[in-house]
Amino acid sequence: MAVRSEGTPCWADAMFPDLEAAKRFYGELLGWTFGESSAEFGHYTQATLDGRAVAAVFPRDPGTDTPAAWNLYFATPDAEATASAIRENGGELVKEPMTVADFGRMVVARDPSGVYFSAWQAGAHEGFETTGEPGSYAWAEVCTREERKADSFFPVVFPFQVERMESERVDYRLWRVGGEPVGGRLKMSDNFPPEAPPFINVYFSVADTDAAVATVRSLGGQLLYGPKDSPFGRFAPVMDPQGAVFTVIDTGTRAGEMPAFS
Structure with missing residues (x-):
């Protein structure tokens, strides 16, 4: 699958206080199944639909009260360049560009109106493996x-x-x-x-x-x-x-x- 053009939504994930409850809910609603959670990556858990990656869920950090919410990733060929553009245009970098093993590089940000979003420079993980069909x-x-x-x-x-x-x-x-x-x-x-x-x-x-x-x-x-x-x-x-x-x-x-x- 080709890496998506810059600016195209390429992935979605969500953080929850109760990860197992989230898996039960979205599994029943959207037909998702879930892979193994890895402590190395904060128990980030990928959801699949008929074996194809469609989203991910992960637990909220202990001791925090961040509300559950869905997050969208926009494709970028250069995480550093996107981070610079975010800064230069009044946005806030919540997380500076960071490498996630060999999966890719990510940026977490907030726009000037207060909307949180992410950018993803694909490596081994290119994002959605299917879109537009029920459950994706x-x-x-x-x-x-x-x-x-x-x-x-x-x-x-x-x-x-x-x-x-x-x-x-x-x-x-x-x-x-x-x-x-x-x-x-x-x-x-x-x-x-x-x-x-x-x-x-x-x-x-x-x-x-x-x-x-x-x-x-x-x-x-x-x-x-x-x-x-x-x-x-x-x-x-x-x-x-x-x-x-x-x-x-x-x-x-x-x-x-x-x-x-x-």
């Missing part, structure tokens, strides 16, 4: 109330071509790399609780959104709103039992006309 990564968007800060940051750090959704109701920017859509930026609306921090909303594909929501609820999670039909698929933002927010989407069930972008 489907999409992601930066959700923020300070859209101008995000808009002046991400398309400079990464080579995004930016298009505006022509809508009076939704403030959305689509990001493309080499002409292909790879993500976006959404201005947080009243659908988001006022106490919700800015974040990257990671979407996972499912075969049936309503069935997925029922499973989330049966496993102790919450439906945040929806399910809602859209031209992109039927989707629903949810929260797992440990507080990590993500979205499930059935891209095969679509309604309405595609919005225009300019």
Whole structure:
């Protein structure tokens, strides 16, 4: 599998207070199975779907109270150059470029609007081994109330071509790399609780959104709103039992006309 173009989402992982509970939840919801946890790498545990890598989960550091959350990695050919661009454009480096064995090099950062994200320079680990099918990564968007800060940051750090959704109701920017859509930026609306921090909303594909929501609820999670039909698929933002927010989407069930972008 070829290394992804710079700026393309290439991996997602999440930290949890209770790793085993997270494995039970996502295994039931998305059909994931999990590899062995290694103490050498902080019990970082890769999730697979039919033997293909789709995400990872890992435990929160003892004695800390960092909330559970999903994190997205953008591909970079040069972790140091990306780190420099982050600094130069008002971002914060949470973790300086670091080598992870022979797997690759990573950067953890926060944009000027407060959104945490990562960059990944692939080595032996090139990222997602499948996307777009039920149980795997489907999409992601930066959700923020300070859209101008995000808009002046991400398309400079990464080579995004930016298009505006022509809508009076939704403030959305689509990001493309080499002409292909790879993500976006959404201005947080009243659908988001006022106490919700800015974040990257990671979407996972499912075969049936309503069935997925029922499973989330049966496993102790919450439906945040929806399910809602859209031209992109039927989707629903949810929260797992440990507080990590993500979205499930059935891209095969679509309604309405595609919005225009300019």
